[in-house]
Amino acid sequence: MTSQASAADPPPGRGAGRVPDPDVEAGRLSAVRRYDILDTPPDGAFDRIAALAGRLFDVPVATVTIVDSDRIWFKATHGLEGVKEIGRDPGLCGSAILRDDALVIPDTLHDPVAADNPLVAGEMGVRFYAAAPITTPEGHRLGTVNILDTKPRSITEDDIATLSDLAAIVMDEMELRLSALNALREEQERRTAESLHAERERARAEAERAAREQAEKDKAAIAAFASTLQRTLLPPALPVVPGLELACHYRTASVHDVGGDFYDVFPVDADRWAFFLGDVCGKGPEAATVTALARHTLRAAAQIDPDPVTVLSTLNTVLLTDVAAGSRFCTALFGLLTPHEGGDFTVTVASGGHPSAYHVRPDEGGSVWVKAVRPKGGMLIGAFPEAHFAESTFRLAHGEGLFLYTDGLTEARTAQGAMLGEDGLTGFLHQRTGSLTATALVDDTVTLLDALPEGVGDDVALLTLSVPDFESVPEAGVAATAHTTATPEHFGQE
């Protein structure tokens, strides 16, 4: 078959001299840009297609070209070394991409447009040219697969079909390349987005960490403030009372709550001493103001008249008239200590709605005699104008003790889940075998609290007084000790 194909027999100038339609050319150029292949390095696949074309058609030169706006760029060449691109002169490639089918010019010298092309008229002296357009699925012609010879020749329809197939293979290759490129871009975008996301996450975590740190600092500052406030509400240390041993203990249930428990021991006149222990209903700053008011009122009232019922009545009036106190109440025990020649003390205790104190002494059986000091009828302080208070008087002899506490102790849960209760507390005191010194009573109770599985749910304040045994009294005079563990235990531990 040597007959010339119809496609290879255009009327002179057909297509070759046409000016590209501006719209078609704009779409084509944008497709060229989209495939992003111009000026890319040599690629084995395209080089092999060019080489295959050269061998298949037995021509000296075969190329794969992409037509840019102003140039024809060689993606792959076979038999044409050192040429990267040529001008977009009409006649050959420049004309081939303007048509849908293959362009075949059997003898360039017989084609008036091709004859003027530099490749024809120049040093190369191309005489034969055939090209199939590389066409995208949308119909944009990106470039051509070309075969060139320096001798005129004719090719068959089959040859033209083969050339078109090679152009289609180039197109497939470019599609693959584009989808790989897109996948790569997506991957990069994904990575960028991921790193952006990771960056945001880091920033968020950092902000969270900073906020948490600040919160912890605030928490610590509040706890420190509460601790300081608490210390001002408690006596810094118990005084030394001649002939009496004193001990106390205070613990808060929570580091965040300023508790409402308070106690103090102070001199009333040359001989007599007063003590009190109380509990303001509620917690926090409001309770703390009542706590402070109660402490100062009790001390001041005792200077005027130390009678315990009178002192509690004064506190009741003050709390009811104090604006800041509002509807805050407290319970308290207030006691007056009067020493005797032999070393015993007369103790008068008034109660304002507070749990009983316990008077303890060794009994004959080796355990402890425990008696509740429960003045009948003492009411909550600061709740009712008509509140009345009651007192009872007893003698605290050598070897005896007095135990005062706030209800955080009796409301603490035992291992069985029940509250310790007053019965539990009196049972505990009754079964003690150690000495009944103020220090031992507090130490043992602290041990009891520490052994509770859930700890205490409320603040606990303990105040104990004891008159030393005869044998432990120094001959020269009376014992004078004070044991203070008033530091709020929980502070600084959390």
Added chain:
Amino acid sequence: MTHTLQLALRRPHSHLTIATLTGDIDMHGAPVLRAQALEAIQQGPPHVVLDLTRVGFCDSSGLSALIGIWHAARAAGGSLSLAGAPDRLIRMLALTGVDSLLTVHATADDAVTAMTGS
């Protein structure tokens, strides 16, 4: 978890409100009780019976609320009494001497009888 305190009000007599409480009177329930009881005292008859039969728990904040309500009822020329109070509250009322002012009855009917004399 404590569930929210609920108050159901009824008025068996023109001068008497019975509030039946369900829930716990703790630091969450106490403000609810105080607000609703004070409103009832302001709007209706100042004599109030709180039926605590269905109250499981009442702590010192509950006691504070009861004292506040007692004051409000008395200021309005009325009274406050309790019915069916839980044991712990009864002990707390006795310990604080509040039971000398705030009467505690076994049932709401007992409270009504005591107040109306019928």
